[in-house]
Amino acid sequence: MLVHFITDEPTKLPAIRAILEPRHEVMARLLGDCDTKIEPHGVLVVDVDLRQACRIERLRLALQRLSATRHKLFVVHNQCGSMTAQACALGATAVISSAKEAVFKLAQIEEAQAAGKPGVVAPSALTECAAAFASMFLAVRAGKPISLSDATRATSQIIDRVQRSGLTSYLDEVRRYHEGTFQHCLLVTGVSVGFGIEIGFSAADVSRLGIAATLHDVGKACIPLSILDKPGRLDAGEDEIMKSHPVAGYDLLKDIQGMTPEILDGVKHHHEYLDGTGYPDRLTASKISDLVRLLTISDIFAALVEQRPYRAPMPRQTAYQVLCDMNGKLENSLVKAFRNVALAA
Numbered sequence: 001m002l003v004h005f006i007t008d009e010p011t012k013l014p015a016i017r018a019i020l021e022p023r024h025e026v027m028a029r030l031l032g033d034c035d036t037k038i039e040p041h042g043v044l045v046v047d048v049d050l051r052q053a054c055r056i057e058r059l060r061l062a063l064q065r066l067s068a069t070r071h072k073l074f075v076v077h078n079q080c081g082s083m084t085a086q087a088c089a090l091g092a093t094a095v096i097s098s099a100k101e102a103v104f105k106l107a108q109i110e111e112a113q114a115a116g117k118p119g120v121v122a123p124s125a126l127t128e129c130a131a132a133f134a135s136m137f138l139a140v141r142a143g144k145p146i147s148l149s150d151a152t153r154a155t156s157q158i159i160d161r162v163q164r165s166g167l168t169s170y171l172d173e174v175r176r177y178h179e180g181t182f183q184h185c186l187l188v189t190g191v192s193v194g195f196g197i198e199i200g201f202s203a204a205d206v207s208r209l210g211i212a213a214t215l216h217d218v219g220k221a222c223i224p225l226s227i228l229d230k231p232g233r234l235d236a237g238e239d240e241i242m243k244s245h246p247v248a249g250y251d252l253l254k255d256i257q258g259m260t261p262e263i264l265d266g267v268k269h270h271h272e273y274l275d276g277t278g279y280p281d282r283l284t285a286s287k288i289s290d291l292v293r294l295l296t297i298s299d300i301f302a303a304l305v306e307q308r309p310y311r312a313p314m315p316r317q318t319a320y321q322v323l324c325d326m327n328g329k330l331e332n333s334l335v336k337a338f339r340n341v342a343l344a345a
């Protein structure tokens with residue numbers, strides 16, 4: 001298979017050849033040398049430091065010539081959240097954690113091609129949604145406003161997708177193709193939408209709940225990546241900082257035109273519990289709206305079934321049991337109604 005490799009680090013040129021040759025034909029180029037004569041077929045592997053604006057610009061130019069390339073694998077070391085966001089925004093179809101991992105992805109692509117399937121590429125609607133999440137996070141980190149219309153568009157694509165193919169297929173695809181905070185946000189939105197549909201919400205209410213879910217963790221864009229992407233447990237100080245994300249999200253969104261009180265309520269209060277032990281406002285049952293109750297259940301479930309590099313996803317049955325065991329914190333009747341969403345085949 002023809003593999004185009006673009007990097008900003010000269011020592012990686014012989015390294016990628018050593019990894020992929022002779023099984024694959026490798027066209028390895030340094031960023032800046034690759035702006036001409038690239039055939040738009042084969043698979044593209046990018047290993048560039050995406051934290052540097054000038055390199056992103058050069059890469060963007062190279063990628064314009066490769067827009068027809070179906071498979072674009074981006075190497076993001078150490079699960080760096082901002083680089084993952086940037087990779088999605090640049091059109092990555094898969095994010096891998098090391099150049100060596102390309103060996104497995106290429107084998108999957110070859111296998112899929114041999115079977116006449118399109119290959120391991122994220123379906124375009126989901127790629128677009130992930131890109132919308134990525135650009136929201138990038139906007140926040142760059143001090144720019146969040147686009148409510150982008151969030152609304154991404155949400156309606158997710159609603160459409162869940163209605164067409166069902167929640168299970170959606171969850172499987174999201175976990176296969178997306179990582180970290182983006183995976184979490186895509187999962188929460190899909191689960192919330194599935195929940196709203198299950199309990200007979202109107203289309204307008206499903207949409208409201210979906211947009212609140214899409215935006216619920218946007219405040220995490222204000223959390224330092226060393227905490228957000230930390231693979232292990234957070235210490236007490238880090239946990240405190242992490243817990244600032246609902247208020248940070250509320251502050252980011254409150255002045256945006258078209259933002260509704262329900263969405264702001266969902267963003268600020270999705271970690272509140274009926275018994276008053278949640279945060280940030282320690283609200284109790286009478287102060288917690290229905291939308292927030294649905295969102296909280298969806299958020300916890302989605303977090304439990306996430307695919308993470310350092311642990312296997314919890315089976316859906318076990319995750320549902322965790323919700324059932326949260327006595328007094330979640331609304332029992334809603335947890336019961338959630339059973340069909342959690343366990344749907």
Ligand SMILES: [Fe+2]
Pocket residue numbers: 216217245270271
């Ligand atoms: Fe959250």
Ligand SMILES: [Fe+2]
Pocket residue numbers: 184188216217299
């Ligand atoms: Fe969340």
